[in-house]
Amino acid sequence: MTILAKHAGYRQAYDALLAHGVDPLNVQFDSVLSPTEGVLNGQTTILLGTNNYLGLTFDPDCIEKAVQATREQGTGTTGSRVANGTYNGHTELEKAVADFYGRKHAMVFSTGYQANLGVLSTLVGRGDHLMLDADSHASIYDGSRLGMAEVIRFRHNNPDDLYKRLRRLEGVPGDRMIVVEGIYSMLGDTAPLKEFAAVKRETGAYLLVDEAHSLGVLGETGRGLAEAEGVEGDVDFIVGTFSKSLGSVGGFCVSDAADFDIMRIVCRPYMFTASLPPGVVASTIEALKKLRAEPALRASLMRNAKRLYDGLSAMGFQTGPEANPIVAVTMPDQETAVVFWKLLLESGLYLNLALPPATPTNACLLRTSVSAAHTTQQIDRALDIFADVGRRLGFLPSDRRRAAGAL
Amino acid sequence: MTPSMRNEISTIFEQVLGRPVSITDDTDIVEDLGMDSLGVMNFVMAIEDFYDLSIPLDRVAQIQTVADLIRAVEDLKIGNAA
Numbered sequence: 001m002t003i004l005a006k007h008a009g010y011r012q013a014y015d016a017l018l019a020h021g022v023d024p025l026n027v028q029f030d031s032v033l034s035p036t037e038g039v040l041n042g043q044t045t046i047l048l049g050t051n052n053y054l055g056l057t058f059d060p061d062c063i064e065k066a067v068q069a070t071r072e073q074g075t076g077t078t079g080s081r082v083a084n085g086t087y088n089g090h091t092e093l094e095k096a097v098a099d100f101y102g103r104k105h106a107m108v109f110s111t112g113y114q115a116n117l118g119v120l121s122t123l124v125g126r127g128d129h130l131m132l133d134a135d136s137h138a139s140i141y142d143g144s145r146l147g148m149a150e151v152i153r154f155r156h157n158n159p160d161d162l163y164k165r166l167r168r169l170e171g172v173p174g175d176r177m178i179v180v181e182g183i184y185s186m187l188g189d190t191a192p193l194k195e196f197a198a199v200k201r202e203t204g205a206y207l208l209v210d211e212a213h214s215l216g217v218l219g220e221t222g223r224g225l226a227e228a229e230g231v232e233g234d235v236d237f238i239v240g241t242f243s244k245s246l247g248s249v250g251g252f253c254v255s256d257a258a259d260f261d262i263m264r265i266v267c268r269p270y271m272f273t274a275s276l277p278p279g280v281v282a283s284t285i286e287a288l289k290k291l292r293a294e295p296a297l298r299a300s301l302m303r304n305a306k307r308l309y310d311g312l313s314a315m316g317f318q319t320g321p322e323a324n325p326i327v328a329v330t331m332p333d334q335e336t337a338v339v340f341w342k343l344l345l346e347s348g349l350y351l352n353l354a355l356p357p358a359t360p361t362n363a364c365l366l367r368t369s370v371s372a373a374h375t376t377q378q379i380d381r382a383l384d385i386f387a388d389v390g391r392r393l394g395f396l397p398s399d400r401r402r403a404a405g406a407l
Numbered sequence: 408m409t410p411s412m413r414n415e416i417s418t419i420f421e422q423v424l425g426r427p428v429s430i431t432d433d434t435d436i437v438e439d440l441g442m443d444s445l446g447v448m449n450f451v452m453a454i455e456d457f458y459d460l461s462i463p464l465d466r467v468a469q470i471q472t473v474a475d476l477i478r479a480v481e482d483l484k485i486g487n488a489a
């Protein structure tokens with residue numbers, strides 16, 4: 001018995017997973033070859049679960065900028081911007097992000113996780129009310145606990161439930177902040193943002209959207225769900241990450257709030273952690289340029305997403321509600337999910353095994369994320385592997401084939 | 408607790424769990440009723456609907472027994488009326 005004995009319940013559940021001869025939470029890659037391929041146990045494997053939406057991690061220009069900046073400015077900043085100062089790159093990146101969103105202000109954080117910790121603990125405080133979607137990402141829940149606001153959870157993607165809860169607060173002092181996500185990371189479903197915006201307007205609340213999985217993915221110019229839904233004017237704060245579509249690491253928040261810059265001296269997850277290294281900043285700036293200059297990337301991404309989604313749906317797999325770059329297949333139970341996942345991996349296909357309590361409605365999911373860099377052949381190969389494993393496990397309802405795209 | 412509130416809560420438990428339960432003040436919601444975190448969330452939301460209130464997450468975290476739950480609901484109802 002050690003001090004960690006309190007986690008015995010998790011240990012037990014984890015051991016049960018390991019008993020299958022797999023460790024889905026700690027997959028060891030021998031190497032990563034490209035945005036879409038890695039080597040696992042000596043076998044070249046298709047990467048279909050790495051959130052590399054635009055496939056920019058090996059972009060030659062992004063790499064070149066990172067190398068150049070590292071040579072010129074060093075490997076790290078060795079401290080926070082409050083202590084060690086702001087580099088030109090930090091300012092340039094913030095300007096680029098603000099310009100992309102057409103907002104007055106942008107603030108960059110060392111990760112998207114920290115961006116949520118930072119803004120959620122600073123924008124609202126004691127006596128305020130933070131309204132969270134029940135399926136919010138861990139960083140949103142953790143951010144809500146870092147601050148002093150009262151936290152109320154509403155039913156996932158349910159504007160009526162949110163409205164009811166805001167109405168209960170009528171006459172109670174304090175600001176209200178609604179927090180939703182563009183694309184939800186487990187099932188790939190989007191928020192009904194027009195309806196949330198209407199609730200926000202009617203109740204005088206503020207609205208924050210985390211576009212972590214929708215930046216570079218949704219919207220005419222890739223700004224995300226708010227752009228796609230035409231409600232950017234109603235969104236007061238957008239949070240996002242550089243770690244997915246932009247292929248680096250870091251987080252941000254943009255806003256038009258006049259006094260936004262006060263955050264730089266009160267927001268602890270910004271102030272008390274090292275700032276992004278020059279190489280990361282430089283590749284991110286370049287990746288954002290690519291995102292803006294090459295809408296074809298988004299078109300390829302969506303084509304691949306639809307091909308995978310339609311293919312899996314047509315085979316009879318239970319997929320999520322929308323054909324987005326996150327395609328999740330719901331498995332009947334944990335046992336099947338683990339075995340299925342293991343066989344996929346052995347067949348050269350890597351994706352995420354997502355199990356309760358990390359999933360909504362306690363579903364056991366095979367979670368894929370598609371990239372613009374996947375070739376049609378890779379998507380088709382992934383579909384073949386799914387079909388093969390489904391047949392081997394004898395539960396593919398292949399005779400109930402639906403026409404591709406019928407759903 | 409008032410008998411009526413005990414009955415109401417017991418009915419909500421049964422709706423969420425889909426089986427009969429018998430509860431007392433000391434019933435531990437997670438341990439005795441075998442609820443997982445999703446079950447607790449659904450149960451809390453059903454309670455919130457029924458009593459027309461929202462239980463803030465820090466309050467939810469303090470609720471272990473049925474008595475804790477009743478106290479939270481009563482406090483919040485008084486708070487709303489004030």
Ligand SMILES: Cc1ncc(COP(=O)(O)O)c(C=O)c1O
Nearest residue numbers: 111112113137185212241243250
């Ligand atoms: C909705 C959401 N917000 C924030 C994050 C955190 O992003 P980062 O990887 O930059 O910490 C993630 C991804 O993990 C996410 O899915």
